[in-house]
Every structure is written in C-alpha cells, then in structure tokens.
Amino acid sequence: MPSEILMPALSPTMEEGKLAKWLVKEGDAVAPGDIIAEIETDKATMDVEAVDEGTITKLLVAEGSANIAVNTPIALIAGDDLAATPNAVLPDPEARQEPKAKPGPAVKQADEMPSEKPHPAIGLSSGDALGSINTDLSGVEVIETTMREALRDAMAQEMRRDADVFLMGEEVAQYQGAYKVSQGLLEEFGDRRVIDTPITEQGFAGIGVGAALAGLKPIVEFMTWNFAMQAIDQIINSAAKTRYMSGGQMHAPIVFRGPNGAASRVGAQHSQCYSAWYAHVPGLKVVAPSTPADAKGLLKSAIRDPNPVVFLENELLYGIAGPVPQVDEWLVPIGKARIARAGSDVTIVSFLRGMTYALEAADRLAEDGIASEVIDLRTLRPLDLETILTSVSKTNRLVVVEEAWPVCSVGSEICAQVSMQAFDDLDAPPRKVSGVDVPMPYAANLEKLALPSADDVVAAAKAVLYL
Amino acid sequence: MPTEKTSQTADAVAHVWSDPPDLSPDQDLAALREMLRIRRFEEKAGQLYGMGFIGGFCHLYIGQEAVVVGLQISAKAGDQVITTYRDHGHMLAAGMDPKGVMAELTGRAAGYSKGKGGSMHMFSAEKGFYGGHGIVGASVPVGAGLAFSNLYRGNDNVCFCYFGDGAANQGQVYETFNMAELWNLPIIFVIENNKYAMGTSIERSSATTNLSNRGASFAIPGQQVDGMDVRAVKAAGQSAVEAARAGKGPYILEMITYRYRGHSMSDPAKYRTKEEVKKVRDDHDPIAQVRKRLLVGGMSEDELKQIDRDIRSEINAAAEFAQNAPEPETNQLLTDVLAG
Numbered sequence: 001m002p003s004e005i006l007m008p009a010l011s012p013t014m015e016e017g018k019l020a021k022w023l024v025k026e027g028d029a030v031a032p033g034d035i036i037a038e039i040e041t042d043k044a045t046m047d048v049e050a051v052d053e054g055t056i057t058k059l060l061v062a063e064g065s066a067n068i069a070v071n072t073p074i075a076l077i078a079g080d081d082l083a084a085t086p087n088a089v090l091p092d093p094e095a096r097q098e099p100k101a102k103p104g105p106a107v108k109q110a111d112e113m114p115s116e117k118p119h120p121a122i123g124l125s126s127g128d129a130l131g132s133i134n135t136d137l138s139g140v141e142v143i144e145t146t147m148r149e150a151l152r153d154a155m156a157q158e159m160r161r162d163a164d165v166f167l168m169g170e171e172v173a174q175y176q177g178a179y180k181v182s183q184g185l186l187e188e189f190g191d192r193r194v195i196d197t198p199i200t201e202q203g204f205a206g207i208g209v210g211a212a213l214a215g216l217k218p219i220v221e222f223m224t225w226n227f228a229m230q231a232i233d234q235i236i237n238s239a240a241k242t243r244y245m246s247g248g249q250m251h252a253p254i255v256f257r258g259p260n261g262a263a264s265r266v267g268a269q270h271s272q273c274y275s276a277w278y279a280h281v282p283g284l285k286v287v288a289p290s291t292p293a294d295a296k297g298l299l300k301s302a303i304r305d306p307n308p309v310v311f312l313e314n315e316l317l318y319g320i321a322g323p324v325p326q327v328d329e330w331l332v333p334i335g336k337a338r339i340a341r342a343g344s345d346v347t348i349v350s351f352l353r354g355m356t357y358a359l360e361a362a363d364r365l366a367e368d369g370i371a372s373e374v375i376d377l378r379t380l381r382p383l384d385l386e387t388i389l390t391s392v393s394k395t396n397r398l399v400v401v402e403e404a405w406p407v408c409s410v411g412s413e414i415c416a417q418v419s420m421q422a423f424d425d426l427d428a429p430p431r432k433v434s435g436v437d438v439p440m441p442y443a444a445n446l447e448k449l450a451l452p453s454a455d456d457v458v459a460a461a462k463a464v465l466y467l
Numbered sequence: 468m469p470t471e472k473t474s475q476t477a478d479a480v481a482h483v484w485s486d487p488p489d490l491s492p493d494q495d496l497a498a499l500r501e502m503l504r505i506r507r508f509e510e511k512a513g514q515l516y517g518m519g520f521i522g523g524f525c526h527l528y529i530g531q532e533a534v535v536v537g538l539q540i541s542a543k544a545g546d547q548v549i550t551t552y553r554d555h556g557h558m559l560a561a562g563m564d565p566k567g568v569m570a571e572l573t574g575r576a577a578g579y580s581k582g583k584g585g586s587m588h589m590f591s592a593e594k595g596f597y598g599g600h601g602i603v604g605a606s607v608p609v610g611a612g613l614a615f616s617n618l619y620r621g622n623d624n625v626c627f628c629y630f631g632d633g634a635a636n637q638g639q640v641y642e643t644f645n646m647a648e649l650w651n652l653p654i655i656f657v658i659e660n661n662k663y664a665m666g667t668s669i670e671r672s673s674a675t676t677n678l679s680n681r682g683a684s685f686a687i688p689g690q691q692v693d694g695m696d697v698r699a700v701k702a703a704g705q706s707a708v709e710a711a712r713a714g715k716g717p718y719i720l721e722m723i724t725y726r727y728r729g730h731s732m733s734d735p736a737k738y739r740t741k742e743e744v745k746k747v748r749d750d751h752d753p754i755a756q757v758r759k760r761l762l763v764g765g766m767s768e769d770e771l772k773q774i775d776r777d778i779r780s781e782i783n784a785a786a787e788f789a790q791n792a793p794e795p796e797t798n799q800l801l802t803d804v805l806a807g
Binding site for chain 1: 506507510511513514516517518519529547549578579580581582583584588589590591592597598599600601602605606607608609610611612613614615616617619638639642643645646649727729732733735737779802803804805806807
C-alpha cells in the first residue's frame with residue numbers, strides 16, 4: 001500500500017506554502033535523501049527530500065500550486081519492500097498543534113518548591129542557637145576573626161574534609177590571593193588543589209563548570225565580581241541551567257566567590273554590585289554575608305551545596321573582625337535571613353555592606369527612641385521572605401538598604417513582594433535606600449554621594465514613621 | 468573593504484586526501500551501521516520537523532557522520548564527549564538510545580532531558596555525554612573542565628571536545644587552548660570544519676582558514692583530517708587519543724567535513740550552490756565510501772540493503788515512540804531547577 005508524502009513546514013511558524021516544482025515524476029524510483037520537490041514561502045525556497053526508498057506512484061498536488069497547507073498529502077510513494085514507514089502515512093491533521101496543556105495558572109517560583117530541603121549536615125533552623133548567633137553566642141566558644149580569615153578557614157576546612165574541593169582563580173596560590181583571602185592554602189594543599197589561573201575569566205569559569213559537571217567541587221575565585229562579567233555566560237548558561245536542561249541528570253556543585261560592590265575610589269568599572277544580576281537567575285543560589293561568622297558558615301554550606309552558588313563578598317568588609325564560633329561543623333543554612341537586631345517600630349532589611357549603614361542607623365534611631373528591627377538577608381536567592389513578612393507584620397513599616405543601583409534591584413523585589421503579600425500590614429509605603437543611579441564616580445566627594453549612608457537610612461526610617 | 472578570498476570550499480577536502488590505513492572489514496561494517504543510524508535518524512528528524520512534531524531549532528548532522536563515528540572508535544568507558552548544538556550524531560555515537568533522543572526532539576517526558584532541553588540541550592550522565600550546548604564556543608572551556616577532572620583524579624580518560632569552524636573564532640576557545648596546554652589537559656579539540664558558520668563561509672569569517680594551526684601560539688599540535696573518510700578520522704583520532712591518555716596533553720584535529728543540509732531546518736542555504744553540495748555528496752559521501760569498500764570486499768548489495776532496512780526500522784520505531792510518548796506532566800515545570 002502506498003504511503004503519503006506530506007507538505008513539510010520550513011519553520012515552526014509556517015502554515016502553508018507553494019509547491020514550486022516537482023523534481024520527480026510518477027513512476028520514478030527515489031532513495032532517502034533524493035530531492036523530490038521545491039517548496040516556497042514568502043521567505044525562502046527549500047528542497048523536499050525523500051525519506052523512504054520507493055517509487056512515486058502519484059503526484060497529488062500540481063506543480064505551481066500555492067497555499068498548500070502544511071501536512072497536506074502531496075504525493076504517494078510505494079515502498080520497495082518494507083520501506084514504507086508508519087510516519088510517512090501519518091496524515092494527522094492535528095500533527096501541527098499548539099502545545100497542549102499550558103501549565104496551570106498558578107505558576108509558582110521554583111524557590112517555593114518543596115525541593116528546598118534543609119541541608120542534612122546542618123540540622124539548624126534560623127531560630128536555634130547557632131542560627132541566630134548575631135545577638136546571642138552564649139554557650140558557644142567564639143574567637144575574634146576577620147572576614148578574610150573566616151573565608152580562608154571555611155575553604156581550608158572543606159578542603160580537608162573533601163578531596164574533591166579545590167580552589168582556582170587569579171593570584172590565589174603563590175600570591176596568596178589578591179586580597180589575601182587564600183593565605184596559606186597553597187602551602188597546605190599544594191598546587192594540585194590551589195591553582196593560579198591566567199587572566200581569562202570566561203575560560204577558567206567554564207573549566208570550573210566542566211570540572212563540577214564531572215563531579216568535582218571547585219571554588220572559583222574572581223578577583224572581583226566586576227571581572228566576572230566576562231564569565232557570566234558560563235555562570236548562567238553552563239552552570240545554572242544545566243540541571244534543568246538535563247532533566248535533573250547533571251548539576252554543577254561549584255562556588256563562584258569574590259568581592260562585590262564598591263571598594264574605595266576604584267571607579268566605575270571596579271565598583272558595581274551584582275546582587276540583582278545573579279538573584280534573578282533560577283538554578284543559582286546567591287549568598288551575601290556581612291559578618292565573619294556568617295561568611296564562614298555560609299561558605300562551608302555553599303561548598304557542600306550541590307548547586308552553583310554565587311558568593312558575594314565585599315573588599316571593605318575583609319578586615320572587619322567579629323566573633324566566629326569555634327565548633328567543628330559551623331554551618332549557616334543558605335536561604336535563612338538573620339535578625340541582627342530586634343525591634344518593633346520599623347523593619348530595616350539589608351545585606352552585605354548595606355548592613356553597616358543599617359546597623360549604624362538603628363543605633364541612632366534608638367537614641368530617638370525608635371526601635372528598629374534589622375534583618376540581614378545573608379542569602380539573596382532563595383530569598384527568606386518569611387522572615388521579612390513576619391517582621392513587617394509586627395512593625396508595619398519597611399526600609400530596604402543596598403549599595404546596588406536602584407532599578408530592578410533586590411530592594412525593588414522585596415518592596416514588590418511585601419506590597420503584594422502584606423499590603424494590609426503596611427502603615428506607610430516601603431522605602432528603598434540604594435546606590436545612586438550613575439556609574440561610580442572617582443572623586444571622593446562624589447563617590448560618597450553615590451553610596452547610601454546611615455543618614456539616608458535614618459531619614460527613610462523616619463519617613464515611613466511619618467516623623 | 469576586505470577583498471573576496473578565493474573559495475576553497477568543497478575542493479578543500481581534496482587538500483587533506485591522504486592514504487589512511489584500511490579498517491578491517493568488521494570495523495568498516497560497524498562504521499557503516501553507526502553512520503547509517505545517524506543519517507537515517509537525521510532524515511527522520513527532518514521529516515518529523517516538517518510535520519510539526521519537532522519545534523524550534525533543529526540542526527542536522529547529515530554529511531558529517533564519519534567524524535564522530537571515526538573518533539568514537541578510540542573512546543573508552545569514562546571518556547567524556549561534549550559538543551555544541553549540532554549534537555544528534557554525537558549522542559547516537561556515544562551510545563544513547565535513539566528513542567530517548569528522538570523523544571527529546573519532540574519534547575516528550577521520555578526524552579533524555581524529560582522534554583526540557585530540546586535538540587540543542589541534551590545530556591547523558593550514563594554515557595558520558597555532557598551536552599548539547601547552545602552557546603557557540605561556551606562548551607569548549609567546559610570540555611577542558613571535564614578533561615581537568617580526569618587529570619585531577621589521575622585516570623587516563625580523555626575528553627572529546629567538538630566544536631565548529633564558527634566557534635573556532637570565539638575568544639574563550641583561545642583562553643581554553645592556553646590553559647589546556649599550560650596544564651597539560653587530556654583533551655582532543657575536534658574542530659568540525661563544515662565550511663559554513665551558519666551562512667558565512669569560512670573564507671568570509673576567518674583570517675586564517677587552516678584551523679588545525681590555531682593552537683600554534685600555545686604549542687598545541689594539530690592536523691587537518693579528511694573528515695569524510697572514516698578511515699582517516701579513525702587513524703588521526705587514535706594517535707591523538709593515545710597521546711592524550713599517555714599524558715602528552717591536548718591535540719587539535721581539524722576535520723574537513725561538510726553538511727548537506729542547511730544550518731538549521733529553516734535555512735534555505737542560499738549561500739552555496741546546489742552543485743557544490745552535489746559534488747561533495749557524489750564524490751566524498753562518507754557512507755558511500757564505506758559501502759563501496761564493503762561491496763569490493765565481497766558483501767552483496769542485498770546484505771547492505773538489509774542492514775539499511777534494519778536500521779530504518781529501528782529509527783522508525785524511535786520516531787513512532789517519540790510521536791506517541793506523552794508530554795511532560797505540567798508539574799515538571801518546576802522540578803530539576805535545584806539539586807538536593
């Protein structure tokens with residue numbers, strides 16, 4: 001029995017075309033790959049190839065016919081023996097159909113998925129002793145440690161614990177780190193695991209991703225996140241999307257870390273905050289700690305996390321010291337904000353260096369009798385909205401503080417979410433204190449003006465309190 | 468204005484004609500089967516695309532089959548394969564099931580990526596196939612990272628890192644060449660030079676067209692290979708792979724090859740003549756070459772036809788499966804974003 005050759009589509013959007021020319025006639029024998037006809041649309045002309053071997057028994061559509069709908073039978077072919085295929089006889093008019101069921105209306109963010117399980121090694125919630133170390137470290141032995149040392153200690157501990165963990169980046173080994181974060185690691189772990197790279201961010205970020213897909217656990221240090229714009233394609237397209245694109249078969253357990261945001265007088269190309277850029281991307285986790293204890297505990301969690309983690313540090317915080325618990329397994333869970341200061345009058349949410357302004361402002365507001373609740377996000381993705389909403393339900397007022405540019409920022413997202421989810425809790429419109437919407441200037445006075453300050457935070461808090 | 472350079476297209480394959488050692492009859496037969504599977508698969512994919520079962524972009528490998536089939540002869544368990552978006556042939560050669568590949572093309576739950584990846588983004592952890600990458604050039608450093616993992620673990624596996632003549636002009640390829648040689652990574656850079664980066668011929672896009680020399684600044688050796696002759700591919704691949712396994716670092720194989728179809732299904736290929744395509748097809752077809760040798764070696768036309776029939780029925784079954792398999796459940800929209 002002869003089977004049908006159908007009018008093919010040249011593109012997913014083509015619905016009909018012209019059968020410009022037959023290159024075979026009835027009775028001709030054809031083999032797979034033989035060109036049998038030319039079809040035209042307003043955009044292009046293309047060859048139609050035979051897929052099966054056989055003899056053309058009938059041409060159903062005359063040469064020159066226009067407006068032939070896709071999937072209309074255009075010829076009949078008789079198989080030589082068993083060449084006729086079930087597919088060639090599929091005259092299914094429904095074949096080119098729209099995707100059937102559109103996903104349900106309740107499209108949730110992936111972050112809301114239940115798959116976000118607590119880290120098995122942590123066993124801590126934000127509410128217990130270790131998860132709320134900010135205000136109460138009682139009962140836990142602590143030691144004053146700088147952010148720089150805390151980050152180094154986290155890497156060293158995880159490298160001792162897991163032979164698959166290694167560090168690569170510019171100047172991380174012999175130079176001991178451009179900001180001395182990797183001090184001593186080369187001496188302890190050798191050049192197989194502490195690897196100096198050439199200045200080729202895109203290349204070594206991609207190599208890190210490949211090593212991670214193969215099951216290793218790289219820590220890729222960027223000298224600053226400003227330089228990682230050269231590598232952002234690898235971070236997003238190769239690392240963040242692979243688990244989804246592979247249907248869950250492969251993932252990249254990799255940490256990208258380095259200083260982010262403004263330092264001091266380094267100008268526009270070295271002073272950008274990338275919080276919103278990475279927080280936007282499904283498949284990434286984004287961490288931005290402000291204290292040495294959180295930096296250590298979160299970096300350890302990040303290294304153990306099976307997902308790509310963007311770890312944002314700040315150069316001006318590297319030298320800041322703070323208490324770090326001296327416990328073997330100091331792990332701070334990713335995805336949990338920390339209440340840095342409890343209060344009932346206004347909620348101030350911040351992260352990374354913004355916390356410096358937020359806490360200073362809280363001190364000054366307290367002098368005026370205003371009790372601020374200061375939340376350190378610590379993780380930007382997944383965002384701990386629950387902690388923010390709980391606080392706002394108590395204070396009814398929200399100020400968000402960040403060094404980043406104001407448009408489409410993490411602060412914007414928080415204001416949007418709180419407005420959408422807790423509109424009735426708010427007694428005033430939320431306020432954002434952000435960096436000024438300009439490339440970072442070099443001049444000392446202008447740079448100061450371009451960044452938020454405690455004054456700005458105090459003013460914003462008073463504004464939402466109508467004071 | 469740059470002057471138009473003389474076209475070396477189509478005839479360039481003649482420049483690398485060598486006299487490669489013959490394959491054994493068994494190897495020839497195995498190569499024929501593998502190449503035919505890829506070709507029949509791709510023809511069927513083209514047909515399903517035309518029928519609307521496959522959406523988006525669909526880049527067919529027809530004409531280039533000898534490259535991946537000839538190289539895969541030297542692969543062993545634990546080796547990795549990574550390529551760009553013209554990836555169907557690589558997946559089949561790596562041992563992935565045509566049903567799973569075709570079902571991914573039709574966007575069904577039974578596809579290798581559960582229907583979430585599509586033609587350009589498919590993977591198999593089991594077969595060591597690391598994609599399927601849609602960003603031209605980006606898979607090259609990732610491939611070097613796979614090779615790095617072999618070095619780190621101290622095994623003798625190699626990574627087969629395929630990319631095209633178009634990707635060969637990407638900056639990150641040279642970043643990778645530098646680190647691959649610096650760190651002596653066990654990687655074979657396979658440049659599949661099919662003459663056209665989409666619609667731009669290599670002469671119009673590349674200041675130098677001998678891509679096997681592109682590692683010269685980094686002291687990475689390379690050679691041009693007749694990528695239409697599976698014997699030549701196998702011979703070149705074997706020596707490069709042996710060297711890489713022995714710790715001698717990266718190697719560049721520029722496979723001079725040709726795609727018969729357009730860049731993607733929606734490409735009418737007006738940038739080249741039909742005569743050019745026909746000439747390669749008539750004179751250099753990788754499958755016809757092996758077929759001819761097998762006939763000379765005593766196989767009958769009927770035996771060869773039977774092989775073709777068996778393969779077509781396997782591919783037809785895959786196509787049938789891919790058309791009828793269910794789409795992903797809608798709850799799959801949100802899964803597989805994060806691990807753990």
